[in-house]
Amino acid sequence: MVLTADAEFEQLARETFGSASELELRLLAGPLSRAVEAPEIEGGSVLIVDIESAAQDGRAMVALERLIARLNGASPVVVVVRSITEAVARLLIQIRVSDFLVKPVASIDLVRACAKATQTPAEKRPLEAEIYTFLPAAGGVGVTTLAIQTAMQLMKSGTRASAATCLVDLDFQQGACADYLDIEPRLDLNEIEPRPERLDRHLLEVMLSRHASGLSVIAAPNRPAEMRSFDPDMVTRLLDLVSTHFEYVVIDMPRTWFSWTDSVLLGTNKLYIVTEMTVPGLRHAKQLVTAIGERLGEGPKPKVIVNRFEQRLFDTGLRRADIEQALGGAFIGTIPNNYRLVREAIDRGVPLDEVKPGNNVSGALKKLISLSAAAPAGSEPVTQARSLAWTR
Numbered sequence: 220m221v222l223t224a225d226a227e228f229e230q231l232a233r234e235t236f237g238s239a240s241e242l243e244l245r246l247l248a249g250p251l252s253r254a255v256e257a258p259e260i261e262g263g264s265v266l267i268v269d270i271e272s273a274a275q276d277g278r279a280m281v282a283l284e285r286l287i288a289r290l291n292g293a294s295p296v297v298v299v300v301r302s303i304t305e306a307v308a309r310l311l312i313q314i315r316v317s318d319f320l321v322k323p324v325a326s327i328d329l330v331r332a333c334a335k336a337t338q339t340p341a342e343k344r345p346l347e348a349e350i351y352t353f354l355p356a357a358g359g360v361g362v363t364t365l366a367i368q369t370a371m372q373l374m375k376s377g378t379r380a381s382a383a384t385c386l387v388d389l390d391f392q393q394g395a396c397a398d399y400l401d402i403e404p405r406l407d408l409n410e411i412e413p414r415p416e417r418l419d420r421h422l423l424e425v426m427l428s429r430h431a432s433g434l435s436v437i438a439a440p441n442r443p444a445e446m447r448s449f450d451p452d453m454v455t456r457l458l459d460l461v462s463t464h465f466e467y468v469v470i471d472m473p474r475t476w477f478s479w480t481d482s483v484l485l486g487t488n489k490l491y492i493v494t495e496m497t498v499p500g501l502r503h504a505k506q507l508v509t510a511i512g513e514r515l516g517e518g519p520k521p522k523v524i525v526n527r528f529e530q531r532l533f534d535t536g537l538r539r540a541d542i543e544q545a546l547g548g549a550f551i552g553t554i555p556n557n558y559r560l561v562r563e564a565i566d567r568g569v570p571l572d573e574v575k576p577g578n579n580v581s582g583a584l585k586k587l588i589s590l591s592a593a594a595p596a597g598s599e600p601v602t603q604a605r606s607l608a609w610t611r
């Protein structure tokens with residue numbers, strides 16, 4: 220089903236789909252606002268909607284949104300626009316169009332977009348990822364280790380064989396996710412940054428790395444000697460895109476607070492601060508909790524995980540009661556110190572469970588993550604749509 224008022228695009232649609240015997244092409248002409256009401260618009264296996272100038276025409280977007288609500292996932296929608304702005308692109312992602320193409324459209328791209336749209340099972344379309352973010356209170360406290368392990372656990376937590384899970388390494392300068400998993404980082408920031416609007420699902424797929432376990436990873440090659448920040452738009456667009464294609468997204472954050480940090484945290488469903496069992500470590504964690512409360516107000520409430528915990532019976536060092544006193548309600552638990560296990564996993568480039576199934580680090584983490592989960596995954600749809608906060 221093609222809805223267009225543009226003779227040139229109509230011609231292209233006829234040339235692209237008209238001759239294939241296994242396809243039936245239906246064209247609907249006229250302005251979007253009227254066509255949207257037409258009963259024949261339902262029932263196509265793909266609906267291509269040409270919104271000529273979305274940027275100028277707010278009504279077109281409203282009509283499109285109504286249309287998608289009416290279809291309610293019955294047929295996927297591919298949108299064609301004359302030109303696109305960042306704002307329109309985001310809106311299209313929010314209202315969950317399957318894909319969008321910018322004119323002039325090539326036949327092959329139109330076919331690909333339609334093929335992709337129909338291949339995505341209906342129940343996967345209205346996806347709203349649950350986002351877990353790990354923030355360090357100090358350097359080397361184990362953020363990367365815990366983020367990887369959480370992603371692995373979430374992937375296996377679904378009711379199906381494995382939940383679509385993506386680990387995103389936002390520590391662009393010193394990221395270690397790809398190294399720890401022994402995979403090649405494929406996110407090319409140089410290519411995206413000049414024109415973030417080019418980042419679409421096709422480009423995203425090219426820039427995803429896959430771990431043998433099935434985990435998807437977004438990580439960029441390290442730039443240890445470069446001190447630079449990235450356009451916040453690029454980061455939010457990347458996360459918007461990732462969160463519409465995965466069930467779980469786990470983010471490994473850098474220590475530095477960048478211009479995009481606020482919006483990443485606001486888009487998060489579960490926020491964890493990782494720290495260690497030292498006085499400065501606890502102090503920094505406490506300061507971070509306070510700072511986040513001030514900056515983000517009603518945003519996600521951070522929970523503090525104390526990593527590499529050791530119960531020292533005859534020592535004068537810190538004890539659990541000291542942590543509880545220092546962190547109050549923000550403290551959710553400890554992860555035991557198991558240096559040999561973690562080091563072996565890192566050196567072999569495998570997750571902890573592969574070194575030793577049922578190890579104490581994974582076990583403790585599993586408890587903390589499920590403890591802080593408001594509702595078990597999949598029990599009800601996530602109606603908060605937190606991830607969309609990135610776009611506001």
Ligand SMILES: Nc1ncnc2c1ncn2[C@@H]1O[C@H](COP(=O)(O)OP(=O)(O)OP(=O)(O)O)[C@@H](O)[C@H]1O
Pocket residue numbers: 355357358359360361362363364365390393395526527528554555556557558559561562565580
């Ligand atoms: N539970 C643990 N028990 C023992 N060692 C651990 C544990 N968690 C992490 N480590 C070790 O701590 C070191 C730092 O871990 P990791 O790289 O995950 O921390 P990070 O916070 O991401 O560091 P960075 O600040 O460099 O990004 C690693 O050598 C790792 O082996």
Ligand SMILES: [Mg+2]
Pocket residue numbers: 362363364390393394395
């Ligand atoms: Mg790290």
